[in-house]
Structures are given as C-alpha cells and as structure tokens.
Amino acid sequence: MDHNKDKEEVFAYWDEEACGTGFTHEEKYSEKYFEEVEAIRYNLEPYIHSFAQFDQYKNKKVLEVGVGAGTDFINWLRNGAVATGIDLTDVAIQNVEQRLKIEKLNAEKLEKADAENLPFDDNLFDLVYSWGVIHHSPDTIKALNEIVRVAKPGGEIKLMIYHRYSISAFWVWIRTCLLKGKFWKSITYAVANYVESPGTKAYTKTEARELFLSMPVEIVSLKTVLTWCDLAETSRSNIVCLIHRALAWIGGGDRVGWFMLIKAIKKQV
Numbered sequence: 001m002d003h004n005k006d007k008e009e010v011f012a013y014w015d016e017e018a019c020g021t022g023f024t025h026e027e028k029y030s031e032k033y034f035e036e037v038e039a040i041r042y043n044l045e046p047y048i049h050s051f052a053q054f055d056q057y058k059n060k061k062v063l064e065v066g067v068g069a070g071t072d073f074i075n076w077l078r079n080g081a082v083a084t085g086i087d088l089t090d091v092a093i094q095n096v097e098q099r100l101k102i103e104k105l106n107a108e109k110l111e112k113a114d115a116e117n118l119p120f121d122d123n124l125f126d127l128v129y130s131w132g133v134i135h136h137s138p139d140t141i142k143a144l145n146e147i148v149r150v151a152k153p154g155g156e157i158k159l160m161i162y163h164r165y166s167i168s169a170f171w172v173w174i175r176t177c178l179l180k181g182k183f184w185k186s187i188t189y190a191v192a193n194y195v196e197s198p199g200t201k202a203y204t205k206t207e208a209r210e211l212f213l214s215m216p217v218e219i220v221s222l223k224t225v226l227t228w229c230d231l232a233e234t235s236r237s238n239i240v241c242l243i244h245r246a247l248a249w250i251g252g253g254d255r256v257g258w259f260m261l262i263k264a265i266k267k268q269v
Contacts, residue, residue, distance in 0.1 A: 003138050003139065006138040006198070006199055007088075007114075007138055009197065009198045009199070010088070010136055010137070010138065010197045010198065010199065011088055011089060013196065013197035013198070014088065014089045014091075014092070014136070014197060015089040015090055015091050016091070017091065018068045018069045018070075018089070018091050018092045018095050019068040019069060019132070020037055020040065020041050020068060020069045020071065021033075021037055021069050021095070023036070023037070023040045024036040024037050024040065029094075029095070029098040029099075031102050034069075034070075034071075034074075034098075034099050034102065037069050037071060038071045038074075041069075041071050042071075044227075044228040044233070045227065045228070045259075047225055047259075047261075048072065048131065051158065051160075051261050051263075052072060052075070052129060052131075052158065054072075054075040054076055054078070054079045054081075055079045057076065057079065057080075057081040057126065057127055058079060058080035058081065059080060059081070059082065060081055060082065060126040060127060061081075061082045061084070061108070061124065061125045061126045061127075061152075062076050062081040062082065062083045062084070062125060062126065062127045062128075062129060063083075063084045063085070063086070063118075063120070063124075063125040063127070063128045063129070063150060064076065064083065064084070064085045064086070064129050064130065065086060065115050065118070065128060065129070065130035065133055065134070065143075065147060066086070066087055066088070066092075066115065066130055066131070066132070066133030066134075067085040067086070067087045067092050067093075067095075067096050067110070068087065068092050068095070068133075069092070069095050069096075070085075070092070070095050070096035070099045070100075072129070072131060073085045073096055073107070074096075074099055074100075074103060074105065076129075077100075077103075077105045077106075077107060078103075078105070082108045083107055083108055084107065084108045084109040084110070084120075084125070085107060085109070085110045085111075086110075086111055086112070086113040086115070086118065086119075087112060087113070088112070088113070088114055088115070089112070090112065093110060093111070093112050096110055097110065115130070115133065115134060115137055115143040115146060115147070116137055116138075116139050116142045116143045116146060117146065118146040118147070118149070118150050120150045121150070122149055122150065123149075123150070123151070123152050123153060123155075124150050124151075124152065125150055125151055125152060125155060126152055126155050126156065127151075127155060127156045127157075127158065128147045128148075128150060128151045128155070128156075128157050128158075129157075129158045129159075130147065130158075130159050130160070131159075131160045132160050132161070132162075132259075134147070134159065134161060135161045135162050135200060135201040135202065135203070136196065136197050136199070136200055136201075138199060140201060140211070141211060144159075144211055144212070144215070145215065147159075148215045148216065148217055148266060151266045152266065153266055153267065153268045153269050154265065154266065154268055155265070155266050156263065156264070156265055156266075157217065157262075157263070157264040157265070157266065158261075158262070158263050158264075159261075159262045159264075160259050160260065160261055160262070161201075161202075161203055161208065161260050161262070162191065162195075162200070162201065162202035162203065162258060162259070162260065163202060163203065163204070163205075163224045163257060163258055163259065163260040164187055164188065164191070164202035164203055164204050164207075165204055165256060166202070166224065166230060166256050166257055166258040167226075167229075167230040167231075167244055167247045167248060167251065167256050167257075167258065168227065168229040168230050168258035169187050169190070169191055169195075169202050169258065170187065170247070170256075171232075171244070172187075172190045172191060172194055172195055173185070173186075173187045173190040175194075176190050176193070176194045177189070177190050187202070188201075188202070203260065205222060205224070205260070208222060208260055208262060209222065212264065216266060216267040216269070217264040217265065217266050217267060218264060218265050218267060219262065219263070219264045220263040220264060220265055221261070221262070221263045222260065222261070222262050222263075223254065223260070223261055224254055224255060224256070224257040224258075224259065224260050224261070225254050225257040225259050225261060226248055226253060226254050226256070226257040226258075227257055227258045227259050229258050230244060230247075230248060230256065230257055230258050231244050231245060231248060232244040
C-alpha cells in the first residue's frame with residue numbers, strides 16, 4: 001500500500017468540494033450560501049448540537065480536526081470558544097476564511113494540516129472534536145494518536161466515525177456488490193471503494209473501542225444513531241424509503257445507525 005498515494009487521493013476527493021456544500025445552489029461564499037449549508041446540515045443531522053454542546057466551551061481551547069465547510073467551527077466561535085481548526089484541503093480553509101469574514105469572527109488559528117501529523121504541542125486543548133473525518137485518513141490510528149496527544153489530561157475528545165453494521169453500509173454493499181454479481185465481496189470492501197474518498201473505513205463498536213486500547217483515554221460513551229442516509233431521506237423513490245425504514249425497524253433503530261458517536265476523556269498522568 002502506498003500511503004502517500006492514498007493521502008493524495010483523499011485530498012483530491014475532498015478538495016473538489018467541502019463536505020455538505022453540494023446541497024446548496026447559492027452563490028459560493030455568499031452569506032446565503034453559508035446560511036443554507038448550515039440550515040441543511042443541522043436539519044439532516046440535528047444530533048450534532050447535543051453531541052458537540054457548542055455552548056459548553058466558552059473560553060475553552062477547542063481544536064476541530066477537519067473543518068470542512070466550517071459550520072461546526074463557526075458555532076464554536078459564536079459560543080465563545082478559543083477555537084483552532086485544521087483541514088487537509090485548500091477548499092475547506094477557503095470556506096472557513098470567507099465565513100469568518102462574513103461573520104466578523106476570529107479563530108485562534110486556522111491552517112492547512114494533516115490529522116496524522118498535527119502541528120501542535122502535547123496536552124494543549126480542552127476539547128478535540130472531529131466529525132466524520134478520521135475514517136478517511138489512510139492511517140486512522142495515527143490520526144487518533146495525534147488527537148489524544150494534543151488533548152490536555154482531563155480534556156475531552158469527541159469523534160464521529162462510520163459504523164459498519166448499519167443500514168447505510170449494508171445498502172452500499174447491496175448496490176455495489178450484491179446487485180453487481182460480486183456477492184462474495186465484504187461490506188468493508190464496499191465502503192472502502194464506494195463511499196466518498198477512496199479507502200473510507202467503517203467500524204464495529206468493538207473495533208472502535210479497540211482503537212483506543214493502547215491510548216491513555218477513558219471512553220465515556222459510544223453509541224450509534226440513525227441518519228438521513230440510513231432512512232434514505234433524500235431519495236426520490238418511495239419504495240427505497242420504505243425499504244430503509246423497514247430495515248431500521250427490523251434492526252432496532254439507532255442500533256443500525258451509520259454514525260458512531262464517541263466521547264472520551266484523556267486520563268490524568
């Protein structure tokens with residue numbers, strides 16, 4: 001496996017379009033553009049607010065790994081956090097820079113950087129937050145080690161990663177493997193080759209816990225949630241929507257959700 005080539009492919013995919021910006025047709029970087037990106041994001045993923053708890057970090061040092069369109073990042077700043085943001089791509093940094101100008105907000109720091117090699121000292125942040133990012137990294141364990149490294153002892157880590165035993169992952173496998181005559185291929189293969197950037201990973205709950213085994217952290221909570229992807233909320237097919245909802249009922253609701261939300265605390269040394 002060529003790590004650098006994999007990283008280049010991830011960069012190329014996400015530098016085409018920051019996550020979530022494809023839903024709007026407003027003029028790029030306009031005030032309406034950012035308003036619509038934000039409205040759509042929190043309409044589709046309302047649980048972000050209760051998970052992130054933006055209003056609980058006033059005057060706290062927050063690092064967001066993978067700022068994307070900047071929607072969550074702006075909310076840290078609106079609520080008074082001393083927020084630093086990084087992203088692998090140029091387009092994400094440009095998004096956030098323009099948004100900061102419109103809202104007349106100042107980040108503590110905003111820079112292009114790699115999650116696998118964070119340019120920060122050890123034990124620096126009260127919270128490190130990353131929503132749907134590190135499962136795209138070619139070396140997810142290295143990225144997670146970096147996140148833990150820069151968090152303060154007693155500091156929090158909040159992550160969202162993809163869940164393999166979900167309706168979304170199963171549906172990808174049906175469409176790209178089963179219906180294509182590749183029934184012997186795994187869900188892991190389907191996610192890696194057909195979900196967003198090349199090499200995307202999805203984890204079981206057990207695997208997610210194992211990621212932290214060698215790290216000085218305590219997992220406070222780990223749960224999965226049903227998403228708009230699981231319920232096919234943007235599909236124009238009533239039949240597809242009904243199938244997804246039936247699968248959600250059979251699978252036990254959030255138990256088969258695509259998003260896995262993890263909260264952890266870095267142990268005191």
